Amino acid sequence: MADLVGANGQRENFRIVGKPNTPGKLSYALATGIAKFGIDYVVPNMLHAKFLRSPYANAKVVSVDVTKAKAIPGVVDIVTWEDEDIKNLNSFGESFGPKRPWLDNYAEHEGAEVAVIVVAENEDICEEALRQLDLDWEVRPHLIDIKEGRKQDAPVIREPANEIPGLGGPGMGGGNPPRKGNVTYSNLVAGDIEAGFHEADHVIEYDLYLPPFACRFPNPSGSVAWWSDDFYAGEGRSLHIEGAVRERKAISNMYRMPLEKTVQEGLFMGGKYCDWGLRKSQEITPLLAKRTGRPVRCVNTREESFDFIMKERYMHMKVGFKDSGLITAVDDYSIADGGVEGSSSFGTSGDQRYGPYNTLKCQNIRQRMEIVDSNRGKMYVSGQHCPFNWDSGTMAVYLIAEELNRDPIDIARINLHGPTSQSDPTPVPSFEACVEEGKKLMNWSWHKAGTKRLPDSRLHGMSFRYQMCPRHAFSGYESKLELRDGVVHMATQGPIFGVFAVECNAMVVAEELGLEYDDISIDFDYREKFSPVGGGADGTTASAWVTKECANILKQRILEAVIEEADNPAPPSMFSFGQPQVPSPFKGLKPEDLDMADGKVFVKAEPSKGVPLAQAVKRNLFATYSGMPPLALWTQGMGRMLDTMNTAYCEVAVDTETGEVEILKLGVVADPGKIMRLTSLESQIDQVMYFSQGCQLLEDFCYDERTGVKLNNNMIDYKIPTMLDVPDVDRHFLESRAGNAAYGASGISHSLANTHLIIIAIHNAIGVWVDPPATPDKILEALGKV
Amino acid sequence: MNEVKTEKLGEAWPSVEVRYTHETTQVMAAEVIEKIPPLLTEFRCAYCERVFGSLSELQAHYTSEHPDAVVPRIITLHINSRYCQVLVEPHWTLKRTLQYRLGLTGTKEMCDKGVCGSCTVIMDGRPILSCTTLAVECEGKDIQTIEGIAAELKNKPLIDAYCKWDAMQCGYCTPGFLVTAKALLDKFPEPTEEQIKEALSGNICSCGTYPRHITAIMEASEKMRQGA
C-alpha cells in the first residue's frame, strides 16, 4: 500500500499534480465541434447500412425473401444470416457469454439485430428496403418479468442448444444446482451461516430492488469503414475504420488484418463509461465495405441504443447482528435478470465477489443467486454496476441503526474490518478521516425515520454510505516518452472518452521532469501502444504510475546525456564565426550532481547554475516503461484491504401531499489517495452522483408485458436529470496517500455510484420503503394516499 | 490544423502532432466554413448516385427512372454568414443537411427527438434544434452553427472558459451547450445563475458537467464585457 516502490512515490511537494483548471489537450477540439465521433464521419461515395431489428421480444425468422427489397432503386447489397460471409464472421470484441453465430435468425429481445442487413445509397432507402422484406416470423413466448420467469410453469424461452451460462455463472463457485427452466444458479458460501445467526441478538430481513438502467453513450454507436491502398503500412490494402473501438485489436482480429494495417485515426469515442462492448454496427462495416467496394456507414439510432448498463435484480437480505450493532451473519438471496444470451454476467454473478461483505468483520456470508433468462434486453461488457449490490450493505447498516436507534456511521464503523485484512481489528484511518469531515460537511445530526419535519412541513430524511476506492491496475501499461529537439513528448493512441487520463499522465511527466504542464507535447497517434485508459480514475492513476516510472528513466537519461555533452562538447560549427565556446557549467560533474526544475537542468549544490533543458542536452532521447503498480486491489480481493475510502451523504425533503422529493444536499467526502487532476476528479463525482440520482428518481425501463416491447426507449420518455434537476454536490477531498498507484492515488472510479443513497434518505423521511425510481406516484402509494 | 511532421526515434512512421488551441481550432472552423460551395455544380440522384449538370436534368431523370420518388429541390441557406445552395429532399432536417451537404459536423445528434439540445444552432438570434427543423423551412433565415461561433475571435472568452473549466468530459454534448450559451450571452450579456440554468435546461449531458457550464459562462460573460 502507498506508492512505496515507485520512483518519487513519496514526493511531498507538488507543483503540477493536483492543480485545477489545466485545459484538456483536446478540449478546444471538443468545444468547437472540430472533434469528430463515429456518427459524424461522411466519406465520399459512402453507403449506409441497417440491420433488420426484431419487432418481437422472442422470435425466429423462419425465412426471408429479399426480392422486392433488392429491386428498390438505391439498394446496393442485402446480406442474410445464411450468407457465407456472415457465417464466417466471428466477434473478438469485448463481450462475454456463449458464442452464438455473429448474426443468426433468432431474436431474443425487441429491437435485436436479426437475420438481414441492408446496404443502400442512403438511410431512407435502407428503411424502405427493410419494410419490403418478405419475412416469415415464428413468434415465441417471451419473458419480461423475471420473478414469473423463475417459476416452474413459466415457458422456457431459450433453445436448449443455447443454454450455456455466461462467464461467472454456475460452476464458478462449484456445487451449484443444475439449471432448471429459465434459471441458472450461482451460490457462494463463506464461514458458518447458521452459527452466525445463532450468535445474533437480532435478525432483520429486507427486500432490495436494484433497478435496471440504460447505457450512457451520448453519441449513438456506429462506424464507417473503407478499404484503401495507401501508405499506412507496407504493401496491400488497409482497413480504415472510424468510430469503432478503444483499441483496434478486436477489429483487426475479426477481419484477420495485421494491426498495423487496421487504421483508426479518430480520437474521440464519446462517453463510454465502462460500457466497452462493441455493438454490431461497430463491427459490420468492414465486411460490407469489402463486399460493395465502397465506404459503408452503420450507426444505431437512439432507439437502438437502449442497452442496459445495469440489469435488474431483486434481493432479499437477512442479517443477524448483536446488540452492539456487530453483524454476525449475512444471507443474501437474489433473483437477477440474466438478460438475453451473450449478456455480460457482470451485474449478475460476475460481481458477487465484489460486494460490500468483504469489508465486514463478519465472515459468515451466504450468497445465492438465481439468474433468469429473459427477453428484456442486452447488457454488454460494463463495469458501472460493480458498486450497485454494494447498497445491500448500505441498507443493512441503515436498518441496524434504525433498529438500535444509533447513528449509521457508528454502525458502519463497528462492522468495518481493519485496513490490512478481514481479521484486522484496527480502525481504517481513511474511513475515520472521511466521516469526520463528512459530519462537518453535512452538519450531521442523525434522526430516526419519520421523526423530523421541516418548517415548511415537509419531512426531512438523511442517509450515509461508505465505499472503498478501488485500486485498479490489473491491466498493464506501456509508456513511452521522448525528448525530441528539446521538447518532451508523450506518445499515446488515445482515444479520448471523457476521463482526461492523458492529461493526468502529462501532469505527472511535467512534475517529475521539472517542467510545466504546457511543456509536455502529446503525440496522439493510433499506432502507439500507450493507452492510459482502464476503467476510469483508477485506470488513470495506475497508468500515471507507469508514466511516472518512465519519466524518471527519461530524466536519468537526460542527466547522463547532459554530462556527456558537457564533457565532450561538439566542435564549433561553421556558423559560430570564431566566437569562443562557453564551457558548460556541468563539465566534470556526475549525473547525480544534477537535477531538473523550472524547465532547467541545474547543479544541486549550486541551484543558480542552471541551463534550459533544450540547451543542456542537444541529442534526442527516449525512455520506455512497461508494467503496472503493485498490489492491484481487484486481484487482491476487493474489500479485504481498506486503504482509501469514500463516503457519501444525502439530505432530502419529501412533500407528503404531492409525493415530490427534493434533494436538499448531496455530500461527498472522498479520499482518492492523492488528487491527480482536480477538475476532472470533481466532474467525475458530479457525474456519478447525477447518474445515481437518475436511477433512483427518474429512470425506468417500461415494457408492454403482453408483447415484451419496450415502451420508452427514447429520451423523451426515458428521463435522465437535466440542469434543473440536479442539486449542487458538496465535495471534500482528503489525501491519505494510501493507494497503490501514482503517489499513493487510487482514484474513485465506480465506487460512488449507488442505487439507494437517496432511497434510504426517503425512507428516513417518510418511514416506508419506495423502490427506485421513487417517483411521486410511488411515494404517495407507499404513504397510502392513492 | 497545426500539423508538424517529425521523424520519431525508433519508429518507422512519421508522427502527426496535432495541437488543439484556440488559434488552431479557430482556423480549422474557418476552413470548414470556407469549404462550403456557394453554388451547386453537381446534382446527384439519391437512388443511383448518377450526377447531372443541372436541376432540370436531375428532375428529368427522376421522372423517367424514379417516378415515385420525391424530387429533391434547391434551397438557399445563409449559414455562418455565407449563402449557399443546397440540394435537399423535403423531409431532410437541418441537422442532416449540415452534416451531409455542408460538412458541418460540429452540430451533434444525441436524441434525434428534440430533447437533448446537442443539435442546437442559432437561427435569427434564437437557439433552435436542428434535428426537428426541416431544412426547407430555413430559407431566408440567418443560421449560425458551432463552427461559425468558433471561427469568430470575439467568442474566444467563451471557448477559453469552457476549456479552462472542463465544461466537458467526453465532449459530445459540448457544442450544443456552447451554442446555447452563446445565444444566451447575446441576449443577456450578464446572465444570472438562474438564467443560465433555465437557458441550458434543454441541453442534456450524460457526463455530469452541468455545474461547470455555469462557472464557464459566468467567467466568459465577465471577460466579454471587459473586452467589449
Ligand code: FES
Ligand atoms: S439531437 Fe436534436 S435535440 Fe437531441
Ligand code: FES
Ligand atoms: S460531456 Fe459527455 S455528454 Fe456531455
